[in-house]
Amino acid sequence: MSSPAVHPEDDPLATRPTPPALARxxxxxxxxxxxxxxxxxxRRALTTRGWMTEELFAETFTLxxxxxxxxxxxxxxxxxxxxxxxxxxxxxxxxxxxxGLLAMLAVSVVTLGQPGGxxxxxxxxLRGAACAALAVLLTAALPVVRVxxxxxGGAVITMLAFLALGVxxxxxxxxxxxxxxxxxxxxxPRRSDA
Amino acid sequence: xxxxWEMFLAFARLGLISxxxxxxxxxERSLVLQHGWIxxxxxxxxxxLGQLMPGPNMLAVTHYGYAAAGLGGALAATLGFYGPTxxxxxxxxxxxxxxxxxxxxxxxxxxxxxxxGGVMLAGALVLARTSVTSxxxxxxxxxxxxxxxxxxxxxxxxxxGAAAVGALLGL
Numbered sequence: 001m002s003s004p005a006v007h008p009e010d011d012p013l014a015t016r017p018t019p020p021a022l023a024r025x026x027x028x029x030x031x032x033x034x035x036x037x038x039x040x041x042x043r044r045a046l047t048t049r050g051w052m053t054e055e056l057f058a059e060t061f062t063l064x065x066x067x068x069x070x071x072x073x074x075x076x077x078x079x080x081x082x083x084x085x086x087x088x089x090x091x092x093x094x095x096x097x098x099x100g101l102l103a104m105l106a107v108s109v110v111t112l113g114q115p116g117g118x119x120x121x122x123x124x125x126l127r128g129a130a131c132a133a134l135a136v137l138l139t140a141a142l143p144v145v146r147v148x149x150x151x152x153g154g155a156v157i158t159m160l161a162f163l164a165l166g167v168x169x170x171x172x173x174x175x176x177x178x179x180x181x182x183x184x185x186x187x188x189p190r191r192s193d194a
Numbered sequence: 195x196x197x198x199w200e201m202f203l204a205f206a207r208l209g210l211i212s213x214x215x216x217x218x219x220x221x222e223r224s225l226v227l228q229h230g231w232i233x234x235x236x237x238x239x240x241x242x243l244g245q246l247m248p249g250p251n252m253l254a255v256t257h258y259g260y261a262a263a264g265l266g267g268a269l270a271a272t273l274g275f276y277g278p279t280x281x282x283x284x285x286x287x288x289x290x291x292x293x294x295x296x297x298x299x300x301x302x303x304x305x306x307x308x309x310x311g312g313v314m315l316a317g318a319l320v321l322a323r324t325s326v327t328s329x330x331x332x333x334x335x336x337x338x339x340x341x342x343x344x345x346x347x348x349x350x351x352x353x354x355g356a357a358a359v360g361a362l363l364g365l
Contacts, residue, residue, distance in 0.1 A: 030249035034350045038250060060287065066303055067286050069209045069279025072250045077280040078287035089284035093276065100249025101256055101272055107243055108260040108268065121361050128334060128360015129242035130325040132353040135338035136245050137218065137321060141314035142343075148308035157305075161312020165219045166319040169227075172211050172220045176309065183305025189297030 017051050019084050019091035025049070026076055026095030038072035038096070039064075042079065051083060073097065153186045196231055196263050198270045204229065205255055205274030210282075212252075218317030221258075231262035238324040245353045250276075330363050 017025070029041045039061060046052040052060075060082060064075040073096060080092030111118060111126075118126070148154045157179050164175045208221055218241065225231050232240075236258065244254035252275065259271025326332045338352050 032248075034246065034248050034348070037349075063287060063290055064283060066299075066306065067279065067283045069212060069283065070250050070252050070276065073276050073280055074283035077283040081284035081287040082291070086284065089280065089287075093280045096249055097253075097272070097276060098249075100247040100253040103247050104243065104253045104256040105260065105265070105268055107247075108257045111239070111243075112257075112261050120364070124363065124365045125357040125361040126239045126242055127325070127331065127365040128363070129245070129353050129357040130238040130321070131331050131335040131360070131365075132338040132349075132356030133238075133242040133245045134318060134321045134325050134335050135342055136251075136349050136353065137241075137314065137318050138339055139342045139349075141311065141318055144307070144314055145311035148311035151304045151308055154304075154308035154311075157308035158312040158315070161309050162315040162319075164316075165313060166316030169219070169223060171223075172217070172313075176211065179309050179312075180305050183308065184301055187301040187304040189301055 015050055017049070017083055017088075019080070019087040022080050022084055022088050023091040023095035026080075026092050027099055029076075030096050030099045033072070039075055042072070042075055046079065052079070056082070151187075153183065157183055196229070196267065198263065198266050201231070201259065201263060201267055202270040202274040205259070205271045206278045208255075209275040209277075209279045212313070217313050219313070219320045221255075222320050225258055225262075232258050234324045236261050238321060241321060242353065242357075246350050328365070331365055334359055334363075334365075 025045050026042075029038060029045050032041045043057050043061075046057060047054060057079075060078050061075060064071055064078050067074050067078075073093060076092040076096040077089045080088035080090070082088075084091070111122075145158060148158050161175065161179055164170045164179075165172060204224055208217065208224060211217060211220060218237075222234070222237055226234055226237055240254040240257035240261070243257055244251045247253045253272070255271045255275040256268045260268035263270070322335070326335055334356055338356050341347055341352050342349055
């Protein structure tokens, strides 16, 4: 059913990068990824350097989808861990975060440090940007919703999660536990699947 | 001035409970409604700025931390939001190499995916309540959505363009 995991040690392409090399690569990925698409940039950077095969990347990417938290950073942590162990994970995460962290700090100092708030034109510009940011979130949500909709019972779970969290503003953890429990019940492994 | 350790923990919780995307609804519930560290306007502005930054677009958390408690707050928020989940992911990657696909892993994925979709739609609704306050704003959001959905334009370019339109219209 599932293909066996490709291990770096029996990967013909494997030239094992050092943690500093990974950090440098992820700084480049972050700079290329203004406006999103970090996983795509990560894939390109890894495969062109011959540090990871397509299969290994696809497997790592799927796994990153399953872990809680921001996908792009989790992906960096996983890639780093697989290629260069714990230090590799730390170096990759620092690499992917540092450029944006410094840029965001600079922007925050400028935009929040104004006494009496921002000039009106800048406030209007930010309001316009917020409208587009909402559109970015929606376009990112649609593929996730489509995939979830295709799963058995998925449409109902999606709508219930939307109502509970978006409309009723309930606390996430109980909603997560109830809906995840329902999903696990629907999809529990049966002997016939094995 | 919020306690930095409390901020670190709040952001760590937000990072650990966001699945497959950004959980804007829960971020707003925690930071605006529960703790009162930022207001809804700062939430929407930070989210917009995050789309323009190099790197993961939830660097908005850095902005929120700075707005709430200055430089220390920014670092506490960023480390809290990204640190624990990254550690967990690295551990999962190393464990995954040892265990092959288990039927319960597939069941878990099928249970999680629809939930993640609902989480993202809820976040869009929360942002829309703050951002789409007038007809021009609604039209601008719709236009940006069509551009992003139908063309391959870089999303940072769309956000910058919308900022220019917003300034021109005086939104």
